[in-house]
Amino acid sequence: MEPTQTVEDYVRAIYQLQEGAEDVSTSALAEVMKVAPATVTSMLKKLDQLGYAVYTPYQGVSLTESGRRLALNIVRRHRLVELYLVQALEIPWDRVHEEAHRWEHVISDEVLAKMDEVLGHPERDPHGAPIPGENGSLPATSTVRLSALRSGQRAVVAEVADNVPEMLRYIGNLGLYPDVAIEIIAVAPFDGLVTVRVGERQHIIGQRIARSIFVKDIISTEE
Amino acid sequence: MEPTQTVEDYVRAIYQLQEGAEDVSTSALAEVMKVAPATVTSMLKKLDQLGYAVYTPYQGVSLTESGRRLALNIVRRHRLVELYLVQALEIPWDRVHEEAHRWEHVISDEVLAKMDEVLGHPERDPHGAPIPGENGSLPATSTVRLSALRSGQRAVVAEVADNVPEMLRYIGNLGLYPDVAIEIIAVAPFDGLVTVRVGERQHIIGQRIARSIFVKDIISTEE
DNA sequence: ATTATAATTTAGAGTATTATAACAAAGATG
DNA sequence: CATCTTTGTTATAATACTCTAAATTATAAT
Numbered sequence: 001m002e003p004t005q006t007v008e009d010y011v012r013a014i015y016q017l018q019e020g021a022e023d024v025s026t027s028a029l030a031e032v033m034k035v036a037p038a039t040v041t042s043m044l045k046k047l048d049q050l051g052y053a054v055y056t057p058y059q060g061v062s063l064t065e066s067g068r069r070l071a072l073n074i075v076r077r078h079r080l081v082e083l084y085l086v087q088a089l090e091i092p093w094d095r096v097h098e099e100a101h102r103w104e105h106v107i108s109d110e111v112l113a114k115m116d117e118v119l120g121h122p123e124r125d126p127h128g129a130p131i132p133g134e135n136g137s138l139p140a141t142s143t144v145r146l147s148a149l150r151s152g153q154r155a156v157v158a159e160v161a162d163n164v165p166e167m168l169r170y171i172g173n174l175g176l177y178p179d180v181a182i183e184i185i186a187v188a189p190f191d192g193l194v195t196v197r198v199g200e201r202q203h204i205i206g207q208r209i210a211r212s213i214f215v216k217d218i219i220s221t222e223e
Numbered sequence: 224m225e226p227t228q229t230v231e232d233y234v235r236a237i238y239q240l241q242e243g244a245e246d247v248s249t250s251a252l253a254e255v256m257k258v259a260p261a262t263v264t265s266m267l268k269k270l271d272q273l274g275y276a277v278y279t280p281y282q283g284v285s286l287t288e289s290g291r292r293l294a295l296n297i298v299r300r301h302r303l304v305e306l307y308l309v310q311a312l313e314i315p316w317d318r319v320h321e322e323a324h325r326w327e328h329v330i331s332d333e334v335l336a337k338m339d340e341v342l343g344h345p346e347r348d349p350h351g352a353p354i355p356g357e358n359g360s361l362p363a364t365s366t367v368r369l370s371a372l373r374s375g376q377r378a379v380v381a382e383v384a385d386n387v388p389e390m391l392r393y394i395g396n397l398g399l400y401p402d403v404a405i406e407i408i409a410v411a412p413f414d415g416l417v418t419v420r421v422g423e424r425q426h427i428i429g430q431r432i433a434r435s436i437f438v439k440d441i442i443s444t445e446e
Numbered sequence: 447a448t449t450a451t452a453a454t455t456t457a458g459a460g461t462a463t464t465a466t467a468a469c470a471a472a473g474a475t476g
Numbered sequence: 477c478a479t480c481t482t483t484g485t486t487a488t489a490a491t492a493c494t495c496t497a498a499a500t501t502a503t504a505a506t
Binding site for chain 1 (some may be wrong): 262308312313314316321322325326329331333334337338341424
């Protein structure tokens with residue numbers, strides 16, 4: 001009955017690759033799971049069997065309602081743990097992902113509930129990603145990539161992609177955490193280098209970084 | 224290289240059954256690991272292979288120095304986590320064992336060190352059991368079973384056996400936590416029922432309980 | 447010393463997860 | 477549209493852990 005850790009991981013991975021509605025491909029899964037494609041194929045058959053996903057050979061997978069519920073539950077665990085590690089144990093935000101990835105399969109509901117309480121029922125993890133509620137609800141905010149802003153616009157950092165720890169550390173060093181206000185000083189042509197003001201400091205960031213940062217509350221200040 | 228979770232569990236179990244010097248039997252291990260004896264046999268061969276234990280067929284096992292080091296490390300993780308759960312997350316002391324058992328295999332050294340720091344480098348877990356140091360040192364205290372005390376003696380609770388959660392809850396309800404001062408009011412003949420004063424309250428406990436509680440700092444008050 | 451009993455080990459097999467190599471389907475190209 | 481390339485799947489096998497049933501060894505008892 002209880003899904004294994006591996007099953008949980010696959011379901012979560014499918015959920016996070018799904019992004020909207022498209023089916024997820026075997027190769028995409030193989031890549032994020034760091035596993036051979038053939039391994040994914042056999043796993044997909046099993047997930048279909050277990051009722052977590054619908055798998056059509058050569059066409060990809062998508063989660064069923066049951067799979068979506070499971071995924072949201074794991075994401076909830078993951079993000080709550082990440083926040084707990086940052087807030088209660090002062091672990092740097094670029095090192096909580098791996099840890100949370102292991103904890104998420106191991107924490108009891110009782111302890112998770114307690115963490116949630118200690119944290120004051122937070123809505124977002126340290127990277128600004130929404131923490132699903134117990135019922136599976138997701139707090140939504142409309143965000144835009146920093147790379148889409150134009151010179152002169154002000155905004156607030158909403159979320160930072162957390163896939164690459166090194167990038168996260170770099171972004172953290174720039175002071176670009178969620179809820180930090182920024183202003184676009186300039187956007188250079190061709191390579192799209194963005195000069196951004198963060199508090200007193202200014203930084204020039206490239207497209208790779210600019211596309212990994214999501215912002216909200218955009219104000220166009222005509223000067 | 225990295226020992227698997229299962230290997231860690233076996234090594235820890237052997238360590239805790241060893242209690243001094245005797246070899247541990249297959250059936251004892253099978254019981255605590257909740258596994259068939261045949262499973263233990265094959266595992267013991269593997270532990271011998273890996274250098275964690277010395278296994279002689281039909282004679283039992285004992286840990287090597289390497290196995291002992293591993294066991295102490297796991298016990299350290301387990302007990303630190305138990306204390307953290309009780310202190311930081313207010314989980315009742317009779318429910319931390321299972322949780323810690325899962326966490327101990329999953330926590331990074333970094334996070335463990337932080338927990339240790341937050342807790343102020345404690346020497347004992349919530350049940351009074353010693354927490355091994357990073358170097359494998361064990362804080363020792365000479366304790367005696369409560370069942371060995373005589374009427375009129377005073378003492379301080381040092382440690383409570385934590386194998387049976389229900390018993391732990393019961394003992395907790397009696398207020399018999401580590402560091403609590405007690406006085407033996409009476410010991411009944413035959414069944415050995417012990418009347419013990421804890422603060423203002425008096426309780427009568429049986430041998431099963433009295434033998435699960437260890438005390439220190441015994442004072443014989445001749446009245 | 448022989449036998450009965452209890453403990454332990456071997457043999458054979460199953461589940462879950464993974465991989466490699468060979469084959470098949472889809473999609474892209476000329 | 478025939479072919480080439482990419483992507484995905486089957487077949488087969490390995491590893492880690494577990495089990496049941498049968499065989500073996502140790503221990504206790506006559």
